[in-house]
Amino acid sequence: MTGLLLEDVSIGGLREVSLAVPGGQVVCLSGPSGSGKSRLLRAVADLEPHGGRVSLNGTDQQDVPAHQWRRQVVMVPADSQWWFDEVGAHFPDTAGGQFPAALGFPSEVMGWSVSRLSSGERQRLALWRALVLEPEVLLLDEPTANLDSDSTESMEHWLSGEIRRRQIATLWVAHDPAQIHRVANAHYRIQGAALELVHGSD
Numbered sequence: 382m383t384g385l386l387l388e389d390v391s392i393g394g395l396r397e398v399s400l401a402v403p404g405g406q407v408v409c410l411s412g413p414s415g416s417g418k419s420r421l422l423r424a425v426a427d428l429e430p431h432g433g434r435v436s437l438n439g440t441d442q443q444d445v446p447a448h449q450w451r452r453q454v455v456m457v458p459a460d461s462q463w464w465f466d467e468v469g470a471h472f473p474d475t476a477g478g479q480f481p482a483a484l485g486f487p488s489e490v491m492g493w494s495v496s497r498l499s500s501g502e503r504q505r506l507a508l509w510r511a512l513v514l515e516p517e518v519l520l521l522d523e524p525t526a527n528l529d530s531d532s533t534e535s536m537e538h539w540l541s542g543e544i545r546r547r548q549i550a551t552l553w554v555a556h557d558p559a560q561i562h563r564v565a566n567a568h569y570r571i572q573g574a575a576l577e578l579v580h581g582s583d
């Protein structure tokens with residue numbers, strides 16, 4: 382199939398997790414704190430060893446060098462990492478000119494110092510930084526956790542549109558049932574060691 386496929390993936394307490402994420406669709410993942418949502422995303426990004434098979438458009442993760450896999454399968458962790466002093470140093474030169482208004486920044490943001498960014502500003506910029514890499518797969522770990530309700534809905538709207546337009550297969554960790562209802566094509570909840578399908582296709 383095209384898109385992201387997990388077959389019998391095991392990591393930490395999670396056992397034999399299988400799910401499919403077609404291009405352009407959002408599969409939400411929820412579950413109690415500590416149940417293994419972030420670790421599962423890290424396994425899909427080839428950041429942690431795991432059992433089972435992960436493939437993208439039929440190509441097995443194990444057959445692709447990790448750095449190459451992570452150019453296509455991009456994870457946005459809950460606490461994004463920033464390496465340089467200036468925001469713009471984390472983006473290709475062309476990114477500033479295409480900066481989406483929906484993110485709510487003035488055009489000078491590329492010249493801002495990273496240290497002045499609020500947690501919500503970091504989160505919004507981390508999402509844009511991931512999108513400019515033109516990924517096939519996005520792994521989003523609570524991408525609106527630091528945003529107020531108005532910003533959350535406008536980010537959701539923008540992000541969902543980008544995911545559809547760019548046909549990105551997206552695994553989105555979320556807690557809020559209302560958000561899951563708004564963005565998800567399918568929703569799985571972690572129950573103990575397994576995933577339970579809450580709604581969407583099997």
Ligand SMILES: Nc1ncnc2c1ncn2[C@@H]1O[C@H](COP(=O)(O)OP(=O)(O)OP(=O)(O)O)[C@@H](O)[C@H]1O
Binds near residue numbers: 393417418421
């Ligand atoms: N590298 C690791 N080795 C062993 N255990 C780990 C490792 N990383 C995380 N854990 C443990 O695995 C469990 C799942 O962690 P994970 O971060 O995936 O939870 P989560 O479902 O994302 O939780 P939250 O909703 O609180 O972010 C936790 O008990 C955590 O302490």
